[in-house]
Amino acid sequence: MSKPGNYEAVRKDIVKLLHQPEYDDGSAGPVLVRLAWHSAGTYDAETDTGGSNGAGMRYEREGGDPANAGLQHARVFLEPVKAAHPWITYADLWTLAGCVAVREMGGPEIRWLPGRTDYVDDSKLPPRGRLPDGSKAADHVRAVFYRMGFNDQEIVALCGAHNLGRCHSDRSGFDGPWVNNLTRFSNQYFRLLAGLEWKLVTLPNGVKQWVYEDEDGISERLMMLPTDIALRDDPVFCEWVDSYAEDKELFFEDFAKAFAKLMELGITRDARGRVTNADNVKGGYHS
């Protein structure tokens, strides 16, 4: 067991588990990023409910949300790390793992601070339906992310995470990856979104998604969700899609800031970075 507070030791163990030859595309990285995002992305600024504090996905009410299908794989990957460092909270472990995975897959370093609690305040548990629905349009995307306190630029930057991983027909109903090199963090997603011709198709399960067909009409395996295409077609979002397609450094910088902000939703800190939420102070681990 490592010494409580030794986050470097935790980081190292997360790095070690990323290589998973038997799983998906050989990496736990993408699903760990999605776990971090879904743990935090339930936040509602107005009522100060949801967010990564509490790690509510351990319980059926949040973990059983169909939007979270498949994330049990990410949680299982992290169990040995929790066992080796039992002092870390799940809420800290999940958010840290997302940040470490982005960095290890070639993305930016994301500023991460500890101190989340696993104490679950039932009144703060988010209702289902707070995470975005891929079949919808730009107004839905805005409603979801404005609720958390993000602006249009931050929304587009965050959605650049779709450079990683894939859709699984047995989880979301959508099928396929957004880019070819899906375990390498880059701005490829934006370049393909802006640069390729996408065609709307209906999958055998009735789900509609966009696919890329090359000049010979041969369908490639690349896909976009309706919400991804909404970024390309919206007059404000598209400016940022183009900027990030052209400038990888700008994307990395903006993604790192927005993802760090996402991980902090609902967490309040004093000037020294110590968490001041009442639940954290009374509920358990306090950094």
Ligand code: DDH
């Ligand atoms: Fe996403 N995402 N996401 N996403 N996402 C899926 C996979 C992954 C939406 C829907 C889906 C973000 C935003 C949105 C990742 C990260 C992020 C899948 C496929 C769907 C559907 C799930 C499956 O079948 O396994 C929608 C809608 C939005 C939206 O903004 C409107 C954001 C902001 C992030 C982020 O990390 C900041 C990652 C990574 C994956 C790949 C997971 C995997 O297992 O591979």
